[in-house]
Amino acid sequence: MDFTATLYNENKHLWDIMLSHRFLTETRDGKIGKETFARWMKQDYLFVRAAIPFIAGMIPKAPERHWEAHSNVVSMLQKELRLFEERAAAADISFKEIVPSFTNHAYIQFLLATVAYESYQVVYTVLYAAEKAYHESWKIVQEGLDKKSIWYPFVENWAGDAFAQYVRYLENELNILAAGAGTTDITLMKEYYRITLQYEIAFWEMAVTSEAWPGITG
Numbered sequence: 001m002d003f004t005a006t007l008y009n010e011n012k013h014l015w016d017i018m019l020s021h022r023f024l025t026e027t028r029d030g031k032i033g034k035e036t037f038a039r040w041m042k043q044d045y046l047f048v049r050a051a052i053p054f055i056a057g058m059i060p061k062a063p064e065r066h067w068e069a070h071s072n073v074v075s076m077l078q079k080e081l082r083l084f085e086e087r088a089a090a091a092d093i094s095f096k097e098i099v100p101s102f103t104n105h106a107y108i109q110f111l112l113a114t115v116a117y118e119s120y121q122v123v124y125t126v127l128y129a130a131e132k133a134y135h136e137s138w139k140i141v142q143e144g145l146d147k148k149s150i151w152y153p154f155v156e157n158w159a160g161d162a163f164a165q166y167v168r169y170l171e172n173e174l175n176i177l178a179a180g181a182g183t184t185d186i187t188l189m190k191e192y193y194r195i196t197l198q199y200e201i202a203f204w205e206m207a208v209t210s211e212a213w214p215g216i217t218g
């Protein structure tokens with residue numbers, strides 16, 4: 001069995017929780033509150049910004065055959081930031097003075113610490129898990145969201161063919177990396193995959209609960 005199939009099978013419960021999250025089902029059904037969607041947009045804008053140094057930081061660790069793909073992802077992320085800015089303007093949402101929520105801050109620090117300290121195979125696993133999570137999540141939204149919705153461009157971005165192809169590429173390359181990895185690395189790859197899925201669930205949860213930093217109210 002492919003490594004990515006094993007990862008999926010061992011974490012099916014997390015996939016079920018993620019893909020039935022009410023942020024996704026309410027967005028799919030056109031029932032999401034604008035404030036809730038805006039909360040996700042603001043936080044994800046900061047997340048995507050932080051993903052640029054994460055991806056760029058993979059290049060020195062990567063085999064040369066991966067350099068072009070990582071460079072292309074950096075420009076894909078720049079385009080994504082423009083999409084967020086354009087949708088924010090269309091929905092009258094301001095990105096001024098936004099700061100990361102507790103969950104977002106933790107997730108970003110996890111990404112940056114992983115790229116700084118862990119092996120390339122482990123970092124690649126985290127990238128694959130995060131991209132696969134968004135692709136599958138937005139496919140849920142795609143099942144019902146009206147194509148005329150102001151949020152539909154996000155569906156096109158992550159559930160569309162180009163992104164599907166990118167996720168398949170990551171999957172294939174991760175299986176190649178796993179085939180050459182030792183047992184210690186495989187154990188760590190599995191652990192980091194699970195942690196990434198847990199962060200993905202926490203991120204949707206953060207968007208619907210409007211979390212504050214622990215201990216700080218008002």
Ligand code: MP5
Nearest residue numbers: 044047048051130131134203
């Ligand atoms: C992605 C994202 C997808 N934008 N936000 C979270 C919380 N997880 C995954 O990554 P990208 O880099 O926007 O394709």
